[in-house]
Amino acid sequence: MKETIKKYLLPLSGYMLFLFYGGTAFAQNNEAAAYSELYRPQFHFSPKKGWIGDPCGFTYYGGKYQMYWWGKVVSDDLVHYEELKPNVMTGDDGSIGYFTGSMLIDRENTAGFGKDAYVAAYTIFNKQSKNQSQGISYSQDGETFHYYKGNPVLDIGSTEFRDPTVFWHAGTKQWVMVVAKALEKKIKFYGSKDLKSWTWLSDFGPAGAQEKAWECPDLFQLPVNGNVKDKRWVMVVSIDWAREQYFIGNFDGKTFTLSADHSKEPLYVDQGLDFYASRTFQDYDGTLKNTPSMGWIATWDYAQLVPSTWGKGFWSIARNLELKTYPEGLRLVQKPIDNLKQLRGSVQSANYEVPKGTQPLRAFQPTENVYEMEIIFNTSKPNLFGLNLCVGEGRKLGLSYETTTGLLTIDRTNCAEEKIEKFARKTSAKVMPVNGQLRMHFFVDKSSVELFTNDGKEVFTMLTYPGEHQAGIETFARDTGTEVSMKAWKLKSVWKYKN
Template identity: 65%
Template sequence: MKWKNLIAILVFTLLATPITAQEVFKTNRQEPYRPQYHYSPIEGWIGDPCGLIYYQNQYHLYTFGHGKAVSNDLVHYQQTANDVLKGDDGTIRYFTGSVAIDKNNTSGFGKNAWIAAYTIFTKASENQAQGISFSNDGNSFQYYKQNPVIDLQSKEFRDPTIFWYEPTSRWIMVVAKAKEKKVKIYESTDLKEWVWLSDFGPAGTQDKVWECPDLFQLNVDNNPNNKKWVMVVSIDWAREQYFIGDFDGKNFKLDNEKYPLYVDKGLDYYASRVFRDYDNTLKKTTTIGWIATWDYALLVPSSWGKGFWSIPRDLELKTFSEGLRMIQKPEENLKTLRESPVIFNQKLKKGTYKLPQFIPTENIYELDVVFSTTKPNVFGFNLCVGDGRKVSISYNTQNDSLTIDRTNCSNVPIEKFARKTSAKVTPENGKLRMHIYVDKSSIELFTNQGKDVFSLMTFPGETQTGIEVFSKENGTKMNFSAWKLKSVWN
């Protein structure tokens, strides 16, 4: 509070205008660690993405119990409502869910009614059941008085995703039976009465819990006439896995792939969902996830509140030598934020050094760098460098291992934050691409075509804006492109 008052006094002195610190933030959004091109709420908590839909030529994004935002381009967002779910008796909390548009009034709430499906958490008993609310404008949802619509008398039954399945003219719900590591699949004709169809799981990784399931179709190898279904499940409160298969309206059946397959191999990516297209005009499938991990999500040092979401990612299925894999590509509209391009080619020299061509003064930039991997070497970047701290991204050509080291990144003491992650990243045609988005408190790395992605929070100090390249040996070729990125708050 003292810090905010100091800013307010400083602004008053400089401008001779009596405005408060809060008003300054509403204008500029420059609080420490505030993401400058990721979606974050004006204030308060943000958790799992909920109700991601495209309707009436806009993207709609919800975080139940906390608010709504809209976007025309998935780059700029406008927060439009708070506490969108209303009408309960105060004995419950709203957990993660989804939103659908009931175009044909199957539910009786009206043609084109907005329907929110979510988990009802009863405070006294801790029971988790599924409920719905309805709206005529998407900003204020009324609680359905006959809730819950599905109740198994379980404390581990949560996070429904609903969508319309055209071949059977039924609504489908996928919802997690968390500790059983299962996804239960239901159908309904009216969004009120639900019939159990099947269970998927356990499969892949099944150590602790499964949460936040999503089920959707993707084109295979960019062929709209060849589609597969993908099931994404958040696991162990820390990461996500995905499964590729077929869905016939009742059962999700796995392809003969080797599992687990992980959506993101970084340290902080969870609870993603795709946008459901209720205009039937989109040519792509886009997802957004929560940049957080439950180990320390409530401990991060942001002052406006806690939590933010990833950059939007377009999803595809692509055939590789090891089989079919999901690839993620950064939303194309993010290119509109680019400015001050720096492009050059050079050979790496042995040691660690700064690149004089690109020296950003803030952690708000994009790197797109291609390295040759034909010579044995260990190379990479140190990002967020300063005050003896950094985030290291290194690649070893001899074992195709990419390692991210965040053990000495932040001066903020966050329990369990000091971590490393490693994964095999296979070069393509003797090259490794690192496409990196750096924001005030995060890094997202897309390698090659986006088959292997790494997301992590950083929380560096204000002076930690340096970039270094390092190489164990001389001679590796590097094609370097970089841009400063404009803030979406300006």
């Protein structure tokens, strides 16, 4: 990767990177072949063509999930998607780019753009000076946004100041902006009554993992163990252009403070290789019973280099977030939304002892990497066992588990059909059995795998890019004696439902 790209593109939103690459580069798809291209996800959202990066402006409003990457997509169920526009922003003079940000609905017309106006808050990237400041655009329909002539609304003269999340804090009756000072590893809090004039409130950080950079902060409340009368604030921060960490604490409208029982070690949202810049949905209808979130399945080392032909990038499946208490403390839990079950075909199931050595998984033999699988291993007998996914043509994605250490290792060093620079990697994390069982819930799509272990306590997300003939599944074990039960479903393509 060229140094200039690293310096100026790593922190950018998906829309801005698309501008740098040139919007016509991916515009040659045959219309009839759209959504069936090689590596195109079949139940994840990706735009019809072009680049998509960080999720922006996630809101639930008017009975719809509304999502932006400064293009716009809507959904009724976070399973099927309708892409409305590839670019919603208008009115700037061409000297700036729109980086990552958020969306709000101004119910009381605090900014003067009209009651219930959509207001996008984002980072303004000055193409000449590289300065990063915060700006706003407004809209009446949520599809055409007008650049506010008084921009920027917040400028501290920094080239590393980005990715605002803005929300209404009822307790202090003000808008709160949560924004990253990237290389200082700080999250800055600002308050405003009108979205145009902002006052500094406090800083948080550095804390937790703080090696390279912080960006894309999100701040939201979750009940503890399902008790709506006991809520904590959770702050998610993307770090090092590669992964996310989270903090559990309290927010009084001015200052975020860690809970007394917050872990002394960094807490990571996802233990895999490719999950970044996730956002929760702000519920302006006040009707959601869960807190759904979606992230970008990518890592900046190779996000621009992946071999997809329609464009680059896609988002994760939607996950409902919870806080649960475990012996080691309070932890963030992620569960796939139930609406995904509507994509299931007929179930295939089996119960048996895992054979010694490596064997094909005969109970379920998909012909393509578009499936869901739940598999439970009994860990009472010491063993090394696991699964190979995306098997074929001498390649595979290996997942191995060692019962004596509790270490789950994922090996992607020989999975992708095409050579991608810096893509051949491994990742490991401790995953402790629950009641003598290791529970693994897979969502496998054309170019990715999302694994939820132990009901979402640990999650592993990774890109794969296997060949079309790499759809095999194998089990392996060092010794005999490991019992396993499984259920699996082929999944329908969400694009078959496109209008």
